Amino acid sequence: MKRLFSYMKVHLLESILAPLFKMLEATFELFVPIVVANMIDRGVSGKDVSYLIRMSILLLVLAACGLVFSIIAQYFSAKVATHTAQMMRDDLFAHIQTLSWRQIDGLGTSTLITRMTSDINTVQNGVNMFLRLFLRSPFVVFGAMIMAFTVDPHTAMTFVVAIPLLFVIVFAILLITMPLYRKVQKQLDAIMRSTRENLLGVRVVRAFNRQESEKKTFDEEASGLYDRQIFVGKISALLNPLTYVVINLGIVAILWLGGQQVYAGALTQGKIIAQVNYMSQILVELIKLANLIILLSRAMASARRVDDVFRVVNGRKDGTAGFPESETGGASIDFSHVLFHYEKDAEPALCDITFHADAGSTLGIIGGTGSGKSTIVNLIPRFYDADSGSVSLNGTDVRTIREKDLRSHIGVVPQKAVLFHGTLRENMKWGQKDASDQEIYEAIDIAQAKEFVDSKGDGLDLMIEQEGRNLSGGQKQRLTIARAVVRRPDILILDDSASALDFATDAALRKAIRSQMGKRTVILVSQRVSTVRSADQILVMDDGKLVGHGTHRELLNTCREYQEICESQMTAEEIQADRKGDD
Numbered sequence: 001m002k003r004l005f006s007y008m009k010v011h012l013l014e015s016i017l018a019p020l021f022k023m024l025e026a027t028f029e030l031f032v033p034i035v036v037a038n039m040i041d042r043g044v045s046g047k048d049v050s051y052l053i054r055m056s057i058l059l060l061v062l063a064a065c066g067l068v069f070s071i072i073a074q075y076f077s078a079k080v081a082t083h084t085a086q087m088m089r090d091d092l093f094a095h096i097q098t099l100s101w102r103q104i105d106g107l108g109t110s111t112l113i114t115r116m117t118s119d120i121n122t123v124q125n126g127v128n129m130f131l132r133l134f135l136r137s138p139f140v141v142f143g144a145m146i147m148a149f150t151v152d153p154h155t156a157m158t159f160v161v162a163i164p165l166l167f168v169i170v171f172a173i174l175l176i177t178m179p180l181y182r183k184v185q186k187q188l189d190a191i192m193r194s195t196r197e198n199l200l201g202v203r204v205v206r207a208f209n210r211q212e213s214e215k216k217t218f219d220e221e222a223s224g225l226y227d228r229q230i231f232v233g234k235i236s237a238l239l240n241p242l243t244y245v246v247i248n249l250g251i252v253a254i255l256w257l258g259g260q261q262v263y264a265g266a267l268t269q270g271k272i273i274a275q276v277n278y279m280s281q282i283l284v285e286l287i288k289l290a291n292l293i294i295l296l297s298r299a300m301a302s303a304r305r306v307d308d309v310f311r312v313v314n315g316r317k318d319g320t321a322g323f324p325e326s327e328t329g330g331a332s333i334d335f336s337h338v339l340f341h342y343e344k345d346a347e348p349a350l351c352d353i354t355f356h357a358d359a360g361s362t363l364g365i366i367g368g369t370g371s372g373k374s375t376i377v378n379l380i381p382r383f384y385d386a387d388s389g390s391v392s393l394n395g396t397d398v399r400t401i402r403e404k405d406l407r408s409h410i411g412v413v414p415q416k417a418v419l420f421h422g423t424l425r426e427n428m429k430w431g432q433k434d435a436s437d438q439e440i441y442e443a444i445d446i447a448q449a450k451e452f453v454d455s456k457g458d459g460l461d462l463m464i465e466q467e468g469r470n471l472s473g474g475q476k477q478r479l480t481i482a483r484a485v486v487r488r489p490d491i492l493i494l495d496d497s498a499s500a501l502d503f504a505t506d507a508a509l510r511k512a513i514r515s516q517m518g519k520r521t522v523i524l525v526s527q528r529v530s531t532v533r534s535a536d537q538i539l540v541m542d543d544g545k546l547v548g549h550g551t552h553r554e555l556l557n558t559c560r561e562y563q564e565i566c567e568s569q570m571t572a573e574e575i576q577a578d579r580k581g582d583d
Ligand SMILES: Nc1ncnc2c1ncn2[C@@H]1O[C@H](COP(=O)(O)OP(=O)(O)OP(=O)(O)O)[C@@H](O)[C@H]1O
Pocket: 105, 342, 343, 349, 367, 368, 369, 370, 371, 372, 373, 374, 375, 376, 415, 496, 527
């Protein structure tokens, strides 16, 4: 909440003026029943037409003033609310960028999107309505009661009984419905999560003919939400009949008490009408107040959800050293007894990993699915930190190197090819901000993407749609490789990023990297023997453990797991030939 108020403080003046103008509007409303009473008592009873006309004009003036003040108040409150939401969204976005991969894994992408969008919208609505109503509604309720006393203290006693009774009804219903509304909000979250998952995976859903079962699951979730909303709606709906009963009983009491006084000549008919009008104003405001409280409770829950993300702080210290560049180019990599868990109580994803790769060498990493290959490479640019042991580049622990420097010397091509909406040139410049067109073309050439880029005819102005929808899987992969190559990094990591390429293109890519990129350390993560076989050193991973390392030939003769992988992908003759070394 503190954070919310600190945003609102930026518009302190507007935050004060909005409720004050709303109160001014209410003040004008409070005079209306008195004017109407006078119109009845003097204008109608005395048949004074000119008085009636003057009072009608006065009513119009009161309405116009009320309208002007209301518009001003709404302008201020909308300004504070929208700017508060904008600042909160900007800060939250910036904050999420600072979180570690582990923290983002823990929070989950769906919930971060919900918090950035629907939760902040709810906060915006809450701030808007709070500024407009938090002073106005109580002011009208108590103002109407005071005005009723000035009109006639005797009949006004009805208000003393009715108002507390109305408050009890409104707050009892709120007390019951507020926790239910919170549950509704949570259920809405779940529906949003499954909607997002389904829409993103719509092709997979169809490919596996899961439409019917997905529809059924969605139906169940949606009807659960429907039932809960209907239930809470029914309880909320009790608010109107109950408050109307109290108000109508109050009006009956006013008419009964007032009627006797009218007979006795102590009260006028106009004054009775004024009391009835005040009672109606109170009713309307109490209902507005109840709705405001519901909205505020939702807004507060949303603000807390946003705050929960702000409270996740990346305590990881950034290093202070620059990148330890080697004179020869590339960087040596050392893992020393590295242990790593994704979650505290889970099995380690990496267990006592120790190896050395020379600067400028090619390192292959092979192993079954889930064996820890990607995890190893993710520790090099510090996407994750080792729980124990160390990762060093050119002899310097990565934790001591400034993250920005570290990452600007490493080119990562992730397993999943991700491109962004924009031109090809813009996407390539993610690798190197100031890359020239020629440098970009060279990278595209190394990544074996030149042919298809040329065939599209737009050169570097080729428009790439959101997530690269207008490209094939293989084309996207080649462009993500080109994006990493543009940077001319010291370490180039290809994490299974040639999986959608045919064998010939995969081989041409590796050859081009070797011949055109100078001395760099290249890491090739793959499940294909053909991709890693010519590497200077191959690491064989099995269930988080390093079960073998050496060249293709050494491993064929020494590592059982590597032999099994080779046997599943090569003929016995090929294996035999490779063992002997006649490539
Ligand atoms: N973000 C994550 N949170 C929790 N566990 C994870 C996460 N990423 C990977 N794991 C687990 O860590 C282990 C190693 O995963 P990793 O991605 O390194 O395997 P891999 O060898 O690269 O597999 P593949 O070839 O299928 O990509 C697996 O058991 C996996 O389930």
